[in-house]
Amino acid sequence: MADPVSTSPAACVFCRIVAGEDEAAVVLETDDLIAFLDQRPVFRGHVLLVPREHVVTLPDLPAALRDPFLAAAQRIATAVVEGLGAQGSFVAMNNTVSQSVPHLHLHVVPRTKGDGLRGFFWPRQKYGDGERAEYAARLHAALA
Template sequence: MAGCVFCGIVAGEVPAFRVVDEPAGVAFLDTRPVFKGHVLVVPHTHLVALADLPPESLADYFGLVRRLAVAIEAGLGAGGTFVAMNNKVSQSVPHLHTHVVPRTKGDGLRGFFWPRTRYADDAEATSYADRIRTALPTDPA
C-alpha cells in the first residue's frame, strides 16, 4: 500500500535491519526498541489488524512469531520475551505487526509503559539482527 512504511520495508524500498523474510512474514528490528533486539513481525500483504489476517495464514504467521521468540531468547541470552500486538488503537503504523521484545528479570518494564532506546549505530543493530537470525529455529514445529 502506498505510503505504508512497513509495506516499503517488505518491498525492500525502505531500509531495515531484517532478521528474516519468508512466506509467513518479514521480521525486522524496531527502530525505537523497548530493549535492543525488539523485533517486529509483519505479513507480506498490507493488513491493518489481526481480524484481517486470513484464517489459513494464522498458523504460519504465529509460527514465525513463536520461532522468533525462541531465537531472541537463544540468540540474545534473554530470560524470556514479551509478545504484543495492538489492533487499530495505538498502532503507530496501520499495518498488522507483532512485537517480540527480549526480557530479563528486573529489566524495568512495567505494565504497558514502554520506554524506548536506540542502537548506538548501524553496526550494533546489524549485530542484534544477526544474532537473532542465527538462533532462529528452522523447524516449524
C-alpha cells in the same frame, strides 16, 4: 473507520520495507512474512513480525496466514532467548488503538528479570553504532 489514506499500502512504511524500498534489519523472511528489528526498540533485539500482504489488524489476517504468523512468532520468541540471552519475551500487538503503523505487526521484546519494564510503559532506546546489525545477525542466526 480508519483513514483510507493512512492505511493504504502506498503510504505504509511496512509495505515499503517488504518491497525493499526502506531499509530494515531483517531477521526472518518467508514467502508470506518478514521480521525485522524495531527502529525504536523497547530493548535491543525488539523484533516486529509483519505479513508481506498489507493487512491492517489481526481480524483482517487471512486464515491461511494465521498458523504461519503464530509459528514465526514462536520461532522469534525462542530466538531472543537463544540468540540474545534474554530470560523470556514480551509478545504483543495492537489493533487500531496505539497501532503506530496501520499494518498488522507483532512485537517480540526480549525480557530479563529486573529490566525495568512495567505494565505498558515502553521506554524507548536507540542502537549504538553497529549494534543494530549485530542484534539482527544474532537473531538471524538463531532463526536459521
